[in-house]
Amino acid sequence: MEQKKQSKQVIRIGLLGFGTVGQGVWKHLQGNDSALERRLGVKLELVRAAVSDLKKKREVRVPASRLTDDPYAVVDDPSIDIVCELIGGTKLARTLTLRALKAGKIVVSANKALICKHGEEIFSAARRAGTHYFFEASVAGGIPIIKTLREGLVANRFSLIYGILNGTSNYILTRMEREGLSFPDILDDARSLGYVEADESLDLDGWDAAHKAVILAYLAHGRWVKLKEMLVEGIRGITQYDIAYARELGCKIKLLAVISRDFSTNCLSVRLHPALISKRELMASVDEVYNGVSLTGDVVGTTLLVGRGAGQDATSSAVISDIADAVYLLKGVPAPFICEEDEDVYAALGAEVELAGPEAIRSAYYLRLRVKDQPGVLARVTDVISREGLSIATMTQHQEAGEGTATLLFTTHQSNEKVVSATLKSLKRLGSVLETPFLLRIFNP
Amino acid sequence: MEQKKQSKQVIRIGLLGFGTVGQGVWKHLQGNDSALERRLGVKLELVRAAVSDLKKKREVRVPASRLTDDPYAVVDDPSIDIVCELIGGTKLARTLTLRALKAGKIVVSANKALICKHGEEIFSAARRAGTHYFFEASVAGGIPIIKTLREGLVANRFSLIYGILNGTSNYILTRMEREGLSFPDILDDARSLGYVEADESLDLDGWDAAHKAVILAYLAHGRWVKLKEMLVEGIRGITQYDIAYARELGCKIKLLAVISRDFSTNCLSVRLHPALISKRELMASVDEVYNGVSLTGDVVGTTLLVGRGAGQDATSSAVISDIADAVYLLKGVPAPFICEEDEDVYAALGAEVELAGPEAIRSAYYLRLRVKDQPGVLARVTDVISREGLSIATMTQHQEAGEGTATLLFTTHQSNEKVVSATLKSLKRLGSVLETPFLLRIFNP
Secondary structure (H helix, E strand, O other): OHHHHOOOOEEEEEEEOOOHHHHHHHHHHHHOHHHHHHHHOOEEEEEEEEOOOOOOOOOOOOOHHHEEOOOHHHHOOOOOOEEEEOOOOOOHHHHHHHHHHHOOOEEEEOOHHHHHHHHHHHHHHHHHHOOOEEOHHHOOOOOOHHHHHHHHOOOOOEEEEEEEOOHHHHHHHHHHHHHOOOHHHHHHHHHHOOOOOOOHHHHHOOHHHHHHHHHHHHHHHOOOOOHHHOEEOOOOOOOHHHHHHHHHOOEEEEEEEEEEEEOOOOEEEEEEEEEEEEOOOHHHHOOOOEEEEEEEEOOOEEEEEEEEOOOHHHHHHHHHHHHHHHHHHHHOOEOOOOOOOOHHHHHHHHHOOEEOOHHHOEEEEEEEEEEEOOOOHHHHHHHHHHHOOOOEEEEEEEEEOOOOEEEEEEEEOOEEHHHHHHHHHHHHHOOOEOOOOEEEEEEOO | OHHHHOOOOEEEEEEEOOOHHHHHHHHHHHHOHHHHHHHHOOEEEEEEEEOOOOOOOOOOOOOHHHEEOOOHHHHOOOOOOEEEEOOOOOOHHHHHHHHHHHOOOEEEEOOHHHHHHHHHHHHHHHHHHOOOEEOHHHOOOOOOHHHHHHHHOOOOOEEEEEEEOOHHHHHHHHHHHHHOOOHHHHHHHHHHOOOOOOOHHHHHOOHHHHHHHHHHHHHHHOOOOOHHHOEEOOOOOOOHHHHHHHHHOOEEEEEEEEEEEEOOOOEEEEEEEEEEEEOOOHHHHOOOOEEEEEEEEOOOEEEEEEEEOOOHHHHHHHHHHHHHHHHHHHHOOEOOOOOOOOHHHHHHHHHOOEEOOHHHOEEEEEEEEEEEOOOOHHHHHHHHHHHOOOOEEEEEEEEEOOOOEEEEEEEEOOEEHHHHHHHHHHHHHOOOEOOOOEEEEEEOO
């Protein structure tokens, strides 16, 4: 790296992957080059993009000489200063990333799954090679959340970070809320609009947002949380019953990542689940494909950032801001930020923290039960609930005319996961309960 | 500066001014020192604070030896690396800032009035001395808007930046909206809570927010706009008539800074005025003392940042983030950002821009007229309005029983300042119009 820290007139960039984001980066670097290059004081040269299929038709036209189907022709090219890893996945991406870092290149990435799984190894490889790994685009797309967390709000310790980190599920929930349609109906639409990832579980079961929560938790608290240590629930089970009742309660249902830390006990809790949230919170108005992140710091109070969480352009904006940061590094402009390579900083931070498992979650809850519509059922259900120690706050009953069934909707006062899961088990054993009870948490920031 | 760019174990900080913000910075640097110092990899030493009255009682206790009533004992102390200018005002603050910069110190400031008035001179002094001037705290308090604009969203050109940049006026408008009380009533409360600056005109006539708009416009477009080139209107004239009618229209009234640029003509418009804004916009829900800034970039789309815009803690958070950036500089950590000292960058940006004066504003408008409650008056008023070329969209009339007067509220379709001000003049000449007509713009981002 040292020899690069002189003023440099041309910075050479290689892309791994030339899908939606890769083409967006190319397009915007080309489109904006005069303004951006003037700002950065360098010429940016897009050397080469590695693709899986050379013959594929693409939206962005690139001379054939600048495409290759050999990713090593990017990673091993000694003339390339910055490698943008935009292929996704965690296998080849890991190999190529480690190889590029080892060669002293700066790597820019939007790959949340890779960081979530191999972040520790990657950051350490960057540190050993004396280079840097940037990943602003990995969380919340165009919102500069990582820069805000590490630099803009560096004075703070964060008792709560929460937000909407998956645009697709937010889009589905927003349309369910506005149009009264079912989850499967809206999902079909979202699929046909290309909003759902090929691996649908990433969007629908919460894994994509969970990856992002892991990254934010590490940056704020220095602890790598494993997905299996977290509560992760997606949006598949949500029905119009839930949405309508949430509305009655003055709430909306949002898929929320919650990273909370109690500084008196140093317990850290990281979780991802749909939750009822009061419409009085600005976060409840973050709709459609937008993402929102709320950060509560001990000095600054609460700051909310809202923006496009995905899509070609928003993600390109974040990748390009990382490229700009990388350019400053390469130019040797001394300027501020905390690098993920400061392993000691994060190790020390993380050492203070005790991870609280899902069982430690305390919350008010919402329960939906489908039951036989018979005399005495409601009494039996409420009896079970109160015997298990759960205190009912509100209740409503919908009779399904002609089917002999009813749907019971409850909210409870503050309780905890142990009590609520024991309650669900007992309820399930009742002969009059027809389906596995459905549960949502009520989030009160 | 060069000799400082080695690794350094102790960074020495001096404060100019030890009022609310100065004490906040001191408190949080002390309170957080272990975490922050670990993050920064240095020891931060608070050397000395310059105060105007040594005997004044203060919330934060500091040994007498660390206070001085001679600001030059801070600025001229060769051992001090970073000077935080927190005295406000534009005279002594300018002298001390220029002197500290000339001595090669990094200066951190929250002084929007100073930057607005003398930013060009200060930035150029920093550049000449090879040092830096940081001012995150000058705009929107704890929201890292300057870092976001310059670094996080560096890929973008901004067609629209708008927002709520003055917490005091937002607090007053919010309470007027919620409680139905008059401007003078709420103002009294705000004064007794200490929310209003000593120079009330800064908050109530829009000057404080205008200073901030000038800074954002410079950072985004490289052009220093003079206050006298801008439309600047405060909130003093707003009544419950306006707030209630805005509500009927699905709007709220917010004091908005608007920085818009048309990239086809390169016209830049910077203005500050209260406006009706639809409740569908998240910005309309930024209430109380909160600030909000919305940025629309050509790559990222629209990003919104919301947070505390003022107050000891939020402002301290921003000052400390600047201190952290300064520490990285002093440590010679190469890392990214664009400095205000890159005069060429901004000069080139600014050269592209044509400033559009207030007369170029196009908007829909809201008008309030107090008139004699007599037959034929409404016809005369609407006749004048349409003869001047203004097209009425909605109208409502409130009769003031017993007073023989009525208040007419209009909204118009899209028009421009020339037409609307000619209309106001003609209306004022009508014998049946009792007061100077009141005008608000309707902002539609």
